[in-house]
Amino acid sequence: MDRSLVAAAPVPYWLDSPERPTPRPALKTAVSCDLAVVGGGFSGLWTALLAKETDPDREVVLVEGGRLGWAASGRNGGFCEASLTHGEANGRAHFPDEYETLERLGKTVPILSIDPFDRFQPGPLNPQGNYSAYLSNVVQNGFGHVCMALSAFSFDAATVVSNTAGVLVLDGDHHYSSVSRDLSLYLPKIAVGGFLFIDDYGPYYPDVVRAVDEVFSNNSEFKIHAKSYFVIAERVRKPGKAPREGRRVLSSRHLKK
Numbered sequence: 001m002d003r004s005l006v007a008a009a010p011v012p013y014w015l016d017s018p019e020r021p022t023p024r025p026a027l028k029t030a031v032s033c034d035l036a037v038v039g040g041g042f043s044g045l046w047t048a049l050l051a052k053e054t055d056p057d058r059e060v061v062l063v064e065g066g067r068l069g070w071a072a073s074g075r076n077g078g079f080c081e082a083s084l085t086h087g088e089a090n091g092r093a094h095f096p097d098e099y100e101t102l103e104r105l106g107k108t109v110p111i112l113s114i115d116p117f118d119r120f121q122p123g124p125l126n127p128q129g130n131y132s133a134y135l136s137n138v139v140q141n142g143f144g145h146v147c148m149a150l151s152a153f154s155f156d157a158a159t160v161v162s163n164t165a166g167v168l169v170l171d172g173d174h175h176y177s178s179v180s181r182d183l184s185l186y187l188p189k190i191a192v193g194g195f196l197f198i199d200d201y202g203p204y205y206p207d208v209v210r211a212v213d214e215v216f217s218n219n220s221e222f223k224i225h226a227k228s229y230f231v232i233a234e235r236v237r238k239p240g241k242a243p244r245e246g247r248r249v250l251s252s253r254h255l256k257k
């Protein structure tokens, strides 16, 4: 066995490729950007890629201290499994005390709460959230295992929000430009049959009313169920799937004839 391996080079399989790109030049000057990502492994590279896909005009800079993919991402075994422990038997054998926690953390969190909390500059229209108060409220009320509080601005967080949201509640910055931006970023993320709830659609928040009215006038993708202080809208059609003009929609009654 040892003899047969004598000529082998101890190099991670994924990194030992003639197609491996040459290292990029080191960053030596100050740069500015909309989003800075630190680390060029799977996490950082996907974050940067998705951020550009969501908004191609966004300036994204990814900085890597070594070489792209050289660390864990370039040396893994290639197993694809939705488990933090590579299966129950392996998890219980190696992490008997932590197994239950690891399983819980590995599950998809159904509720994502996005708010910049203490980083937000409060104003007359917008209060500031308090991260620790919010978190203890969530935990005290028994939602700690299903709700993740993400401290981020909504326009940054859009990148990591799935495109199949069942329920989206919008109650963020009440200025016109922010509401419009939130709506344009997050409406496409609601699955068909899913619901959007918007708070503060009322006289005290004319910017909210204006942005919401603009988006939903002539919008055949959503059915509005309520529009009085609280807007309830249901997605009835996929994004960008407007019915072709002149095309008739048949009901099952028509088909039976």
Ligand SMILES: Cc1cc2nc3c(=O)[nH]c(=O)nc-3n(C[C@H](O)[C@H](O)[C@H](O)COP(=O)(O)OP(=O)(O)OC[C@H]3O[C@@H](n4cnc5c(N)ncnc54)[C@H](O)[C@@H]3O)c2cc1C
Binding pocket: 038, 039, 040, 041, 042, 043, 044, 063, 064, 065, 066, 067, 068, 069, 070, 071, 072, 073, 074, 075, 076, 077, 078, 079, 080, 081
């Ligand atoms: C031996 C091994 C086998 C594995 N097998 C599997 C498997 O079969 N299946 C599986 O799903 N997972 C596996 N994993 C786990 C998986 O590879 C990692 O979870 C994943 O690659 C982590 O990606 P990452 O981007 O978070 O981290 P990394 O790939 O470690 O990337 C982090 C990057 O950040 C850079 N960095 C850190 N700090 C700074 C800084 N301050 N400034 C600039 N850059 C910085 C580092 O240089 C590094 O390039 C394995 C891991 C190892 C080590």
